[in-house]
Structures are given as structure tokens and as C-alpha cells.
Amino acid sequence: MIRARSPEAKAKRRAQILRATADVLAADGLEGCSLNAIASRAGIVKSNIYRYFESREEILLRLLLDDLTGTCDGLSMIVSGPMSVKETAQLLANGFVASPRLCLLISQLAPTLEHNIRTDTLREIKRALLVQSNRASAALTTALPALPHATAQQAIHLLFSLVAGLWPMSNPGPELANLLAEPEFAPLGQSFADRIHDAILILLSGLTTVAKQDPHNRALPHSGH
Amino acid sequence: MIRARSPEAKAKRRAQILRATADVLAADGLEGCSLNAIASRAGIVKSNIYRYFESREEILLRLLLDDLTGTCDGLSMIVSGPMSVKETAQLLANGFVASPRLCLLISQLAPTLEHNIRTDTLREIKRALLVQSNRASAALTTALPALPHATAQQAIHLLFSLVAGLWPMSNPGPELANLLAEPEFAPLGQSFADRIHDAILILLSGLTTVAKQDPHNRALPHSGH
DNA sequence: TCAATAAGAAAACGGCGTTCTCTTATTGAC
DNA sequence: GTCAATAAGAGAACGCCGTTTTCTTATTGA
Numbered sequence: 001m002i003r004a005r006s007p008e009a010k011a012k013r014r015a016q017i018l019r020a021t022a023d024v025l026a027a028d029g030l031e032g033c034s035l036n037a038i039a040s041r042a043g044i045v046k047s048n049i050y051r052y053f054e055s056r057e058e059i060l061l062r063l064l065l066d067d068l069t070g071t072c073d074g075l076s077m078i079v080s081g082p083m084s085v086k087e088t089a090q091l092l093a094n095g096f097v098a099s100p101r102l103c104l105l106i107s108q109l110a111p112t113l114e115h116n117i118r119t120d121t122l123r124e125i126k127r128a129l130l131v132q133s134n135r136a137s138a139a140l141t142t143a144l145p146a147l148p149h150a151t152a153q154q155a156i157h158l159l160f161s162l163v164a165g166l167w168p169m170s171n172p173g174p175e176l177a178n179l180l181a182e183p184e185f186a187p188l189g190q191s192f193a194d195r196i197h198d199a200i201l202i203l204l205s206g207l208t209t210v211a212k213q214d215p216h217n218r219a220l221p222h223s224g225h
Numbered sequence: 226m227i228r229a230r231s232p233e234a235k236a237k238r239r240a241q242i243l244r245a246t247a248d249v250l251a252a253d254g255l256e257g258c259s260l261n262a263i264a265s266r267a268g269i270v271k272s273n274i275y276r277y278f279e280s281r282e283e284i285l286l287r288l289l290l291d292d293l294t295g296t297c298d299g300l301s302m303i304v305s306g307p308m309s310v311k312e313t314a315q316l317l318a319n320g321f322v323a324s325p326r327l328c329l330l331i332s333q334l335a336p337t338l339e340h341n342i343r344t345d346t347l348r349e350i351k352r353a354l355l356v357q358s359n360r361a362s363a364a365l366t367t368a369l370p371a372l373p374h375a376t377a378q379q380a381i382h383l384l385f386s387l388v389a390g391l392w393p394m395s396n397p398g399p400e401l402a403n404l405l406a407e408p409e410f411a412p413l414g415q416s417f418a419d420r421i422h423d424a425i426l427i428l429l430s431g432l433t434t435v436a437k438q439d440p441h442n443r444a445l446p447h448s449g450h
Numbered sequence: 451t452c453a454a455t456a457a458g459a460a461a462a463c464g465g466c467g468t469t470c471t472c473t474t475a476t477t478g479a480c
Numbered sequence: 481g482t483c484a485a486t487a488a489g490a491g492a493a494c495g496c497c498g499t500t501t502t503c504t505t506a507t508t509g510a
Contacts, residue, residue: 051458276488280467
């Protein structure tokens with residue numbers, strides 16, 4: 001392997017590792033996405049990954065940031081004015097359904113990705129993630145002007161939580177997949193697309209309802225504590 | 226260590242292991258809950274755990290089942306008749322807030338606990354979990370008779386997803402906890418109690434709204450596909 | 451031309467969940 | 481009471497993981 005000494009060459013190596021990670025993730029899922037797999041896919045040696053990222057978590061966080069940015073780009077493109085709650089829900093749901101990797105990484109964000117990383121690095125990434133999250137809130141406010149800004153932000157955070165909770169449930173491992181084929185457990189086998197679509201519709205309906213019942217500026221019961 | 230040969234003695238060992246697991250979980254969290262830790266806490270040798278459980282996942286699944294059963298017991302006790310949406314939300318939220326271990330295990334259910342386990346065992350446990358989930362749905366229908374049964378079931382599943390998504394987010398590791406102390410990220414530092422309370426209220430509001438707009442028996446948009 | 455630098459490579463580390471092997475306490479049949 | 485069969489306890493070993501350490505050597509700028 002020829003050595004990367006210039007900043008550009010180093011950036012290429014970083015991109016190469018991220019690309020390999022994305023490939024392994026698509027091919028073998030998170031379980032198969034070990035540093036060994038990433039390294040061999042990228043054609044480099046495992047220990048050298050640590051010259052470009054400080055941990056496995058950082059790699060995945062960078063990937064998450066890229067994906068979220070892309071999805072928010074798409075959202076900002078599409079949303080240009082007020083829409084119905086139903087349309088808005090569909091739009092948001094489609095955004096997630098179109099990015100399975102984003103959903104996977106969101107589901108891993110709090111439980112695993114935000115560990116094993118220096119505070120400085122985490123701060124930088126978290127800041128960038130917040131920027132994107134705020135872009136999404138802005139898009140939501142554009143689509144549903146009835147929602148106050150603070151409520152829209154809460155909605156986006158809740159949405160992330162929903163994705164984090166629903167994705168693993170909708171993408172079971174082979175053991176559970178076997179079971180879900182049995183009629184007894186069929187109701188549990190709903191697709192992620194159906195689940196997230198229903199959930200977002202309910203969420204937005206609930207938020208507009210609560211917002212109506214709350215004439216003050218307080219978006220949600222606890223936000224004013 | 227004296228040997229457990231009678232069925233009762235074996236049951237005691239199982240209980241001993243479950244107890245030790247709960248203790249380690251309470252003391253050191255999921256990260257510290259290795260088989261080494263469980264074994265040393267239980268005063269037995271690691272390899273012998275496999276004479277009583279087929280994997281680490283099974284131990285945690287059994288614990289989850291116990292916790293869920295306990296919480297559903299409590300719920301059934303309290304709910305005896307119709308209540309307002311607000312009261313119902315508070316009740317459900319309190320049920321989860323009172324059982325941090327249950328919340329933790331729910332958040333681990335789909336991503337990790339339902340793997341590495343024989344299909345037969347998983348079926349047995351899943352069936353038992355479903356029974357409890359249905360008890361919860363029944364309690365919800367009692368509290369909010371306006372919700373059709375199918376909707377109540379969907380609500381409970383959504384509730385589990387919410388807990389699964391919200392719990393890890395509200396219980397960050399030390400790295401993120403450092404960051405959340407900074408004013409810039411303060412909005413992300415909401416407590417689990419606040420989050421889950423708000424979310425359940427929104428969820429129930431949304432569900433009743435959607436249920437009203439849906440005069441047919443179909444509980445949710447996709448349940449009739 | 452050459453010493454300094456740092457990227458690549460490989461071995462080693464500690465820890466994990468799990469399996470294998472061996473010992474030996476306990477048992478039920480005789 | 482004796483004894484072979486059983487199976488629980490114990491501990492070493494396995495393979496994998498993420499990470500660190502060490503060494504080599506290609507590349508660089510003086």
C-alpha cells in the first residue's frame with residue numbers, strides 16, 4: 001500500500017475507509033461491520049484505521065452525519081410551503097424509508113455511537129448533527145406553520161426516537177424472522193415503512209392537538225419547567 | 226460450590242443467576258453486565274452459567290419478562306375504569322419511570338436480546354411477552370374505552386418503541402454526559418421522565434384524534450392493508 | 451545525501467461470549 | 481454397602497473483537 005502523506009491523500013484514505021464501511025454495512029449489516037471487515041474491504045491493514053479515526057464509533061458517526069445531511073438536503077428541497085398533516089407525515093416517513101442506513105445509525109446513536117470517543121470529537125459531531133436537526137425542524141415549520149418552532153424541534157427529536165425504536169424492531173435477526181413467519185406472531189411482522197408512517201402521522205396529529213390545547217408559548221408540558 | 230441436582234436446587238441456581246444479573250445491572254449498567262461479572266457476583270464459575278441458560282441473551286430476556294409482568298401487574302391493579310387521556314398518559318409514564326431496568330431491557334430487546342437464542346426458547350419467551358403486552362392493551366382499553374382494541378394494541382407497541390428510543394437517549398454514557406453539561410447542548414439533556422411523559426401524551430392524543438377521524442373498524446392507516 | 455518523519459504492517463493485548471475437557475460429588479440399582 | 485452411571489463444578493482453551501504497541505521503511509525537506 002502506497003503511503004498517504006499529503007493532506008489530500010489522507011483525505012482520500014478517510015473517504016476510502018468510510019466508503020468501505022458503508023459497503024460492509026450494506027452487505028453484512030451492523031453485526032458484520034467489524035474493523036477487520038472494514039479494513040479488508042478497504043484493502044488496508046486494521047491497525048492503520050486508527051491513523052484516520054479514533055475509534056469504530058467515530059467512523060459510524062461520520063457516516064451518520066453524512067446520511068443525515070443528505071436526507072435533510074432532500075427534505076429542504078421538497079418542502080417549500082404549507083402542507084396537510086397527512087402529507088407532511090408521508091414526506092417525513094418517506095425520507096427515512098429511503099435511507100435505511102440512516103435509520104440503522106440513528107438507532108445506534110445513543111446506545112453505542114456516542115461512546116468511546118473523545119469529548120472534543122463528539123462535540124464537533126454533535127454540533128453538526130444539531131445543525132441538521134434544526135434544518136429538519138425548519139422544514140417542518142414550513143410545512144406545518146401551526147406548529148411553534150420549539151414544538152417542531154421537539155417533534156424532530158421525538159421522530160429520531162421513534163426511528164431508533166422502530167427500526168431494530170422492524171429488522172429482526174434471523175432467529176426472530178423465523179418466528180415472525182408463524183401466524184401466531186404475524187402481527188409483529190409489520191414493515192418499517194408501515195410502522196414509521198403510522199407513527200409519524202399519530203405523532204403529528206398528537207402534536208397539533210396538544211399545541212391547540214396549549215394557547216401559551218409553551219410547546220409541551222415539560223418544556224416550561 | 227455444592228452441586229445442584231434436584232429440580233428445586235436447579236431452580237434456585239437459575240434464580241441465583243438472575244438475581245446476580247439484576248444486581249450487576251443495577252450496580253454497573255449493561256456495559257458492566259458481562260458473564261464474568263454475573264458469575265463472580267453469583268459466586269459461581271462462568272462456564273456453569275451455560276448449564277442453566279443458553280446464552281447471555283436468554284438471561285436478560287427472562288429478566289425482561291419478569292419486569293414486564295410486574296409492571297403489568299401494577300397497571301392492572303390501578304386501572305379500574307375510564308380515565309382522561311392526560312391521566313392515562315401519566316399512569317403509563319409512571320409505570321415505565323418506576324422500572325428503569327424494564328426500560329433498559331426494552332431498549333435492548335430488538336437490537337440484541339432477540340439474537341443468539343434457539344427458536345424454541347425465543348418462541349416461548351415471545352409468547353409470554355405478548356401475553357403481558359395484551360394485558361397492558363386491555364388496561365389501556367379500560368382506561369380509554371374510546372380506543373378500539375386493535376388501536377390499543379398498536380398503542381402499546383408504539384409505546385415500547387418510544388421507550389426503546391427514548392431510554393438510551395436519556396441515559397447517555399459519561400462522554401455525552403460531559404457535553405450535556407455545556408449550555409450549548411442543554412436542550413438535549415431532558416430527563417427520561419419528562420420525555421416519556423410528553424411522548425405518551427402526544428401519542429395518546431394523536432391516537433384518539435386519528436381514531437375519531439377513522440369511523441371504520443380500521444385502527445390505523447396500514448392495519449387494513 | 452541523509453537524518454527526521456510518519457504511514458504501513460504485524461504482532462500483541464486484554465476482554466468478551468462460548469465451548470471443551472476433566473474431575474468428582476451425588477445418585478439409584480444391586 | 482458397593483459401584484458404575486450421571487451430571488454439576490471447575491478451569492483451560494477457543495475465536496473474535498477493538499485497541500495499542502512495536503518495528504520497518506517509504507518519503508520528505510534541508
